[in-house]
Amino acid sequence: xxxxxxxxxPWSPDEVGGVNTxxxxxxxxxxxxxxxxxxxxxxxxxxxxxxxxxxxxRFCFTLVEDRSPARLFASLxxxxxxxxxxxxxxxxxKVEVVNFHYPGLRxxxxxxxxxxxxxxxxxxxxxxxxxxxxxxxxTEEWLRRRIVNAADxxxxxxxxxxxxxxxxxxxAPSKVAVIYxxxxxxxxxxxxxxxxxxxGHLPSQYLVSVGAFKPRxxxxxxxxxxxxxxxxxxxxxxxVAGGSGPEFQRLSSVAAELGLAERVHLFAxxxxxxxxxxxxxxxxxxxxxxxxxxxxAICEAGAAGIxxxxxxxxxxxxxxxxxxxxxxxxxxxxxxxxAAIVEVLERPYAARSMAAALRDKVLSTFTWxxxxxxxxxxxxxxxxxxxxxxxxxxxxxxxxEGPQFMA
Numbered sequence: 001x002x003x004x005x006x007x008x009x010p011w012s013p014d015e016v017g018g019v020n021t022x023x024x025x026x027x028x029x030x031x032x033x034x035x036x037x038x039x040x041x042x043x044x045x046x047x048x049x050x051x052x053x054x055x056x057x058r059f060c061f062t063l064v065e066d067r068s069p070a071r072l073f074a075s076l077x078x079x080x081x082x083x084x085x086x087x088x089x090x091x092x093x094k095v096e097v098v099n100f101h102y103p104g105l106r107x108x109x110x111x112x113x114x115x116x117x118x119x120x121x122x123x124x125x126x127x128x129x130x131x132x133x134x135x136x137x138x139t140e141e142w143l144r145r146r147i148v149n150a151a152d153x154x155x156x157x158x159x160x161x162x163x164x165x166x167x168x169x170x171x172a173p174s175k176v177a178v179i180y181x182x183x184x185x186x187x188x189x190x191x192x193x194x195x196x197x198x199x200g201h202l203p204s205q206y207l208v209s210v211g212a213f214k215p216r217x218x219x220x221x222x223x224x225x226x227x228x229x230x231x232x233x234x235x236x237x238x239x240v241a242g243g244s245g246p247e248f249q250r251l252s253s254v255a256a257e258l259g260l261a262e263r264v265h266l267f268a269x270x271x272x273x274x275x276x277x278x279x280x281x282x283x284x285x286x287x288x289x290x291x292x293x294x295x296x297a298i299c300e301a302g303a304a305g306i307x308x309x310x311x312x313x314x315x316x317x318x319x320x321x322x323x324x325x326x327x328x329x330x331x332x333x334x335x336x337x338x339a340a341i342v343e344v345l346e347r348p349y350a351a352r353s354m355a356a357a358l359r360d361k362v363l364s365t366f367t368w369x370x371x372x373x374x375x376x377x378x379x380x381x382x383x384x385x386x387x388x389x390x391x392x393x394x395x396x397x398x399x400x401e402g403p404q405f406m407a
Contacts, residue, residue, distance in 0.1 A: 003096035003121075005036040010102050013040045013056050016243030016269045017212055018296055019128050022157070022181045023101050029372035036096060043106055048082070050089055059089060061106040064143065072139065083109055087118055097379055099124040102131040105143055111150040122152040122379060126179075129157070129293030129315075132165050145170060153378050155179050158294040160314035179374040181296050182366035183303035187272055190305035190359075191280045203237035203265070207341065208282035210275060210297035211289065213245035213268065218288035218311060223251060224334035225288070227258050229341060236345075239282070241267040241275055279304040284344050284351065287316065288337055295319060298326075302362035307351040309340045319366065325358040 007023050014020075023040060030038040044051070044058040051058040063082055064075045086109045090098070100107045103125045113119040125148065135141035148154060148169050155177045156162035162176040207226070211217035219240055226238045238260075240251065248268055255264040267278070279285060285301035287310040294315045301308045302319075310316040312328040320326035327344055329336040344351045 002094075003036050004093045005030060005038045005097045005099065006041055006090075006093070006095050007038060008041045008043060008061055008098060008100045008106060010043050010104060010106065012042050019102050021272075021296060022126075022128065025181070025184060025368045026372055026375065029368040030375070033372060033376070035372075035376055039093065048085060059086075061086070061100075061109060062104075063109045064105055083112060086110065087113055090119055090121070095119075096121040097124060098122070099126060099375070101126045102128055103147070104131065105140065105147065107147045107151065108143060111147055115150065123150065124153045124155060124375075124378065125151045126155045127157070127161060127165055127293075129161060129291070132161065132168050153177055155375075155378075156293070157181055158315050158318050160318065161293040177374075177378065179371055180366050181294060181299070181371055182368055183296070183299040183362055184272075184368050185303050185363055188276045188279065188300045188303035202239070202278070202281060203235075203263075205233070205235050206237035206239050206265075206282055207284055207286050208239045208241070208278055208301075209286050209288065210241050210279070210300065211287065212243040213240075213247040213251070213266075215247060216289065216291040217242065217247070218290045218332065219247055219251055220254065221288040221290075221311075221332055221334050221337055222286050223254060223258075223260075223264065225286075225337035225341065226264070227260060228335065228338040230260065230263065232342075233345070236283075237263045237265060239265045239267065239278060241270050241278055244268045275300070276304065279306060282306050284309055284341065286337065286341060287311065289313060289316070290332055292316060298358075299362050299366040302355075302358040302366070305355055305359050307344050307355045308358060309337070309344055311337075319361075320358065324354065325361055326354055 007027060009020065009023055013024060027038040027040055030036065040056040042056055042058050043061045045060050045062055047058040047060050060082065063079055065072065098110050098121060107123060107125060110119060110123055114123060135144055148171060154165065154175060156165055157180060159178050162178050163173060165176050166173040209219060209222055211219065213219065229236060248266060252266060255261050279301050284307040287295050287297055287308065289295065289311055292313050292315040295310060298308050298310055298316060298319045308320060308326040310320060310326060310328055311331040313331060316328065320328060322328040327340040329340040
């Protein structure tokens with residue numbers, strides 16, 4: 001039986017979202033490459049024993065809760081029993097790699113088992129953006145730093161995120177690997193290659209934006225920008241698709257207030273094939289995020305061969321070069337967003353040229369195959385050798401910075 005590559009998420013992988021998209025596509029590509037056995041696990045504090053679902057397993061990876069002294073004390077009391085259950089899970093599934101996405105304090109148990117010599121596989125911590133926030137308590141900060149130092153690899157989805165991680169976690173930049181996510185070109189393809197849309201009747205001319213309905217995605221900035229264009233292009237519509245969130249109702253209400261209810265279309269929780277169809281038939285994709293470590297939607301729009309307009313966040317600028325592979329505008333500026341849209345719509349030849357250049361870049365660099373190959377390389381380049389474990393490990397989490405790796 002081949003060993004298991006365990007990808008741990010802090011929530012159910014069935015939920016729509018960027019981190020889940022990353023984990024699902026990485027898992028699918030690793031399975032396609034027939035390398036180890038990728039399994040997604042959801043951290044569920046009520047699942048003290050593994051609970052098998054259709055596409056994943058539920059298990060309690062969180063050992064310590066420090067939100068109050070009482071919770072911390074209760075966590076420490078349960079620690080030995082839960083460590084034993086975790087050990088049995090890793091042993092029974094022959095786990096060779098545990099890859100925590102959005103790690104938090106979840107890797108603590110596996111880190112302890114590895115330090116005690118009860119787990120000889122590799123621990124990978126994958127960060128995706130909002131998970132690099134400062135610690136809320138002194139205890140959390142102390143644990144996070146030791147978890148990070150105990151990991152075999154620390155992975156960021158962009159160079160800008162890697163720099164922030166190094167600063168916030170107190171580690172050398174060279175200790176953070178950069179591995180980009182991307183798009184699946186078998187699903188996200190140009191209109192001439194795409195499958196028939198599954199969303200029913202779509203407007204003949206529309207802009208599209210893809211992202212969870214959350215304030216940080218900046219969809220209200222785009223709606224304000226769109227309102228500045230409606231008189232100039234009376235047949236132009238706006239389609240916004242993403243995971244359900246608080247901005248869905250707000251966008252719908254503001255669109256109605258602006259008299260745009262018939263020209264603004266909101267889609268929640270679409271399947272990726274539906275998103276692919278929505279992108280392939282759009283005039284352009286607009287990504288107005290206020291925060292973003294890396295814009296996976298930009299990669300998907302690039303693979304679909306349509307022009308992309310995006311806020312000039314560092315995570316977007318790593319994917320696009322203004323005027324060559326897309327248009328960038330000032331973050332949070334609706335008028336600048338509208339001006340960038342106008343430039344793309346009024347210069348179709350230049351827009352097609354930028355779209356073609358971005359597609360070439362995505363297909364050569366930002367694919368899930370490339371992402372999986374990089375994750376495999378982290379394992380294959382330094383396969384763990386048998387080593388002697390000290391009889392009395394001290395301290396529990398040594399302050400070594402871990403192996404060197406430069407993205």
